[in-house]
Amino acid sequence: MQNKIEADVVVVGGGPAGIAAAIASGRQGVKTVLIERYGFVGGMSTAAMVYPWMTFHTDSGEQVIKGIAQEIVDRLQERGGSPGHLRDTVGFVRTLTPYHPEIYQVVAADMLREAGVTLLLHSFVDDVAVSDGVIEGVYVTNKSGRTLVRGAVFVDTSGDADVAKLSGAETLQGRDGDNQSQPMTMKFRMRGVDLAQIKAYMLQHPEEFYSKTPIAELEHLPLTGVSGFYSHWRKSGVPINRDQVLFFAGPADDEVLINCTRVQGLDATSAEDLTLAEQEGRKQVLMMAEFLQRDVPGFQRASISAVAPQIGIRESRRIVGHYLLTKDDVVQGRKFGDVIARSGYPIDIHDPSGKGVTASFISGDGAYDIPYGCLLSMNVPNLLAAGRCISTSHEALATTRLTPSCMATGQAAGTAAALSVKNGVTPGKLDIASLQEELRKGKAAI
Structure with a gap:
């Protein structure tokens, strides 16, 4: 019944x-x-x-x-689950x-x-x-x-x-x-990231980061997001079709969320395509983590702490x-x-x-x-x-x-x-x- x-x-x-x-x-x-x-x-x-x-x-x-x-x-x-609205240190928007x-x-x-x-x-x-x-x-x-x-x-x-x-x-x-739709992205988190080292590098090499990054204010702001490391990415040889590294800080003090994988040309409403996207996204996660640990300041002691249960669909x-x-x-x-x-x-x-x-x-x-x-x-x-x-x-x-x-x-x-x-x-x-x-x-x- x-x-x-x-x-x-x-x-x-x-x-x-x-x-x-x-x-x-x-x-x-x-x-x-x-x-x-x-x-x-x-x-x-x-x-x-x-x-x-x-x-x-x-x-x-x-x-x-x-x-x-x-x-x-x-x-x-109230539950300690958010600091509220903070300045976006990528500079793309006012707050995140x-x-x-x-x-x-x-x-x-x-x-x-x-x-x-x-x-x-x-x-x-x-x-x-x-x-x-x-x-x-x-x-x-x-x-x-x-x-x-x-x-x-x-x-x-x-x-x-x-x-x-x-x-x-x-x-x-x-x-x-x-x-064609915007690409899908498999998000993942890494712990053991030295955000102080990353901020110091940004202050020393502002040309390596997104043009709207608030470099002049950065010393006085908590680091919430980073877009750039352009030269590191160009030299990396990672076969992902993008042009920069993008990640966001938190929620833990030594943790970041990596938004760098990019799965293109697949249809998120097709079971077959979505299956392929999930598999490709997880392969790209391992590529990105290896590159970050090897080449990017602040990630030398970092490791993957979580990978999303499903690929992100834009x-x-x-x-x-x-x-x-x-x-x-x-x-x-x-x-x-x-x-x-x-x-x-x-x-x-x-x-x-x-x-x-x-x-x-x-x-x-x-x-x-x-x-x-x-x-x-x-x-x-x-x-x-x-x-x-x-x-x-x-x-x-x-x-x-x-x-x-x-x-x-x-x-x-x-x-x-x-x-x-x-x-x-x-x-x-x-x-x-x-x-x-x-x-x-x-x-x-x-």
Whole structure:
């Protein structure tokens, strides 16, 4: 006999966007279920070790992401799981936010429970029940067998627009022309790193590092991130298609997170390609660790302390929404009447086939709006998206995919889903002003 679960709002994907969406929905008093395929929440922030969170602020220092995202940071700080927002010593953005992933998992689960959310871990959505173009439920496979989770409104925070695809919603993938996506990266941590030695080298050789590195202030700042060691990389002979070394400090004092592997030309929505990517990523981890230990100051006594359970995915599928956010919207700092989130992170495209990273910075006040239309599926009326799979161009995705932005769109989608249930309307018919009022009550910075 098939199991059934009845809910008002069903959120699929327990990453940062899904956590924020489910908390926001639960706090509205509607019955909310969050489905996650792993045995823990956190998504790319835990399963793929995407670290640190970048960024809650504009380049001038204005905080444009608050609400549930900031509440999570506050709770982490109370538990000793984050120092809060620090200056980015790479210099790419104003701030970054280190966090301890194991503490984050517990904090997030506590907040979900407090909001009354039913959490289903070790559960994989493999099909969607649709009637007359409307989603009636999602099929979940887990240790209990097969379960139909029914709901009124569904929020796809899977990262890969899995629910959207299975429901028949229109989706896009990759860049125009060849559908190629940004490369995947296998993150890993090393302990025994001498950060003082690294900082001293940076002060002596500023030309070896990213041009925006705040060298003049470095003596007085904690080292949070490093991009460069250009000559070391050029001489290394490591067969990875990139042009610099990139790592971030923490969470321990002698620990760094290495963001250097690069797996290109594979499709994160293909099981076969994802299998190849996982294997290639782990080979590259060993290459990078050997190079760092041998050639880079501060790594002589370092060793691998952890490798991500899964490869990090920057880009895969995204929905076709009522509005598609573009590069021009971002770089012009465009404002929208139906704004539900803001971001100050620049466009940051890791080349799908080449070595480099293309950056495009935001003009005006340094922030752009994300409109509600980006969360609404064009052709499935009771489906919302949040996080990496909202409606954007390939270029705009290179900023909306960042974790704080995902948290912000998650809070908006969860709030909208709950209000739609309470008002007996589809999300597309929801009064924008009432949604924005609730988001402001939830301390969102819109």
